[in-house]
Amino acid sequence: MATKNKTVIVTGAAKGIGKGIAIALAKDGFNIVVADMKQDECDAAAKELQALGVESVGIVCDVSSAAAVEGLFKQTVAKFGKLDALVNNAGVYPFVPFDKMTEADWDKVMTVNLKSVFLCSHEAAKVLPPGGRIVSVSSVASLIGFEGLTHYCASKGGINAFTRALALELAPRKITVNAVAPGAINTPGASGGGDEQTKQTVALIPLARMGEPADIANAVAFLVSDKSDYITGQVIVVDGGWTLR
């Protein structure tokens, strides 16, 4: 199947890993819907993607809002006539010690990171054709523990479990559902720790460097492509070997 004229929605694509994914998929010929929180940031990313020779549009969408997500999919189908793939990437990871964690902290992370995956996948499942793809960005935090991230670890573990269950439900329609679990990736969201923390993190990574958005994008592009046709319900860890020991 040629990629030409295929359309993908990438959530949280204005920056970081999501933008890296959007660039990789644009290079593979996908038309890209950039879904993110601010119109100017969506437009700037869409402009960069257009320069790669594909169609791209920026649509403001808070993925934790059912009404906003419904609007995102309606506008996408109105503009491109169809949808071939969804990449659930938007997510937040605020560090909060467990004894200080409020119900609001918990709800925020669970709605942005996990409920959003339900909402977007639910809309996608209504319109994806056979051969359609859903790929979600999980985290190594779905597999190992991190202090200050109980809510985040729970949300990403939820994505892995959701991925397996939805893969079963969509298999009869030949739609695959997979996830990628990044390790420590250089992004605007993850840049708060400073040089010393980066050094300490790199010391734990067998491949001895931070990951880049392109490292995650390569795995996502594979899972979105026809080359992954017989893979479903899987979580692919992309972490430079961080979680091997």
Ligand SMILES: NC(=O)c1ccc[n+]([C@@H]2O[C@H](COP(=O)([O-])OP(=O)(O)OC[C@H]3O[C@@H](n4cnc5c(N)ncnc54)[C@H](O)[C@@H]3O)[C@@H](O)[C@H]2O)c1
């Ligand atoms: N950076 C890492 O080391 C790392 C590691 C593992 C997993 N991840 C996951 O990768 C994904 C992207 O992370 P990143 O580091 O690129 O983050 P980032 O903060 O650099 O970028 C995230 C983007 O998502 C958008 N976003 C946030 N909330 C949103 C919402 N409610 N609706 C729509 N868009 C929203 C932001 O505006 C931003 O553009 C997240 O799911 C994160 O949990 C990141």
